[in-house]
Amino acid sequence: MAMVYLLKRIFHDDRFIKIDAKKFELDVKEKTLALMKELKDCDAVFQAPFNELTTALEFWEKGSYAEAISNAEKSYESVLKILCNVNRGNADKLTKQVLEINICNIPESMTTEGFREKVLLSLPYVRNNSTASHGSGKEVVEITKEMANLSINMAAALNTYLIESYVRNVFSEKEDE
Secondary structure (H helix, E strand, C coil): CCCCCCEEEEEECCEEEEEEHHHHHHHHHHHHHHHHHHHHHHCHHHHHHHHHHHHHHHHHHHCCHHHHHHHHHHHHHHHHHHHHCCCCCCHHHHHHHHHHCCCCCCCCCCCHHHHHHHHHCHHHHHHHHCCCCCCCCCCCCCCCHHHHHHHHHHHHHHHHHHHHHHHHHHHHHHHHC
């Protein structure tokens, strides 16, 4: 079976721009890992989410997709715990807490609960409903490579969003002092 890469060309400002979905996806992962590596080098508390995200990528490359999803979600929950300054909690509780500390700066056109349910709980939904962490029960559920990749991409995007929001808020508070 031939591998199909999604390439799109768009015309913008009198020139063609090639959009390569695979390159974009790799850039997101690379950016997140670089950000998290920089953070873990500055503060050891970011070691766990960095390790969990790299482990998710390793499992994905080996074809262990359930483990890839599970570790992507672990990385995300670790970032939530760090930002909320707690050691325990599930995604439901942690997303509520991260919104209470008000680092997300959600636009007025969105409700906080809507943002939490539709965005912040997207990766936990995949993990919980793909049998990646809770077992499949009577029936074996096949987790596809694409679903595992989506989960890693969501962890990368959510981690980057939360960390950048947190850093922006910390530095803006320091400037106000």
